[in-house]
Amino acid sequence: MLLRLQELDIGRDDLVRERDAGPTRLEAARAPLTAAQAAERVGRERLQEATRAREKLEKEIEFERSKLEERNRKLRQVKTNEEFQAGQKELGEHRKRIAGIEDSVLTLMETVEGLQHEIAAAIATANRMRGDVEAIEREVAARTATLDQKIASVDQDAIAFRQGIDPATLSHYDIVRTRRGGSAVSEVSGGVCQACRTKIPAQMYNELHAPDAQNICPSCNRIIYVRLAPRVTDEPVGSAEFR
Ligand SMILES: [Zn+2]
Incomplete structure (x- = not known):
């Protein structure tokens, strides 16, 4: 969502x-x-x-x-x-x-x-x-x-x-969007935040693998997540195949 x-x-x-x-x-x-x-x-x-x-x-x-x-x-x-x-x-x-x-x-x-x-x-x-x-x-x-x-x-x-989104997440999302413009949500891939290219701490990265897990990037403050479903096709972010 x-x-x-x-x-x-x-x-x-x-x-x-x-x-x-x-x-x-x-x-x-x-x-x-x-x-x-x-x-x-x-x-x-x-x-x-x-x-x-x-x-x-x-x-x-x-x-x-x-x-x-x-x-x-x-x-x-x-x-x-x-x-x-x-x-x-x-x-x-x-x-x-x-x-x-x-x-x-x-x-x-x-x-x-x-x-x-x-x-x-x-x-x-x-x-x-x-x-x-x-x-x-x-x-x-x-x-x-x-x-x-x-x-x-x-x-x-x-x-x-x-x-459909909980108020705390929404509020954080709005703040980051207001400050940075553009994206406030970033995928973590290979342990690296794809927005700011910073490596996420190992424990946080592990926790992100739980279903529906999300966190805040320690570097850029964006909401981060790990894509759990295997990427079969090059579906755009947010497509129906996501999770
Ligand atoms: Zn980041």
Whole structure:
């Protein structure tokens, strides 16, 4: 009974492991989609910044042009040649400044164009991935539901098995399983605990040959037993041929 319970519990561990791996699998499947969505978001933010910067520069150009006109008007009223020369020089500087700002606007326009491409590419990538991610989400959800059902069914079987095992043994079994995970019951073969490979004291080994005898491995603390029936076939542990 104990061996069958252990078989159930170890099987249950596998089911739980697979079920618990679902979120990690989902996360891995979603990661590229999330990255594409983040790229789109960042692209839009940078596009907004570039657009704002361009608007600011265009306002500066407007301002410089109005200044230029003002100077032009004043230049028409100057009396001396020196004043005219100085005015011309100022006009030249304004024109140069405007040309410089216009260059910056052009650069920004190129940036905007590049960003628009980046955003479009990110959207296309996200659209392409969305279907795959949704398929994996459905698959993981279905598998999780199946695993939950299987685990519930194993739990039902385990209740039945546990009722056939004495409470002290069960309690020891649970403690070892909690501490070590995996097996809490180990066969002793040739005087050696098969779980931890430690030699069992001779007297304990002899006592284990009594029908239904069990003990605790002095080394790994697992419940140990000796298989008394001759092994004719390679029956799995806990099969009907056991004892
Ligand atoms: Zn042991």
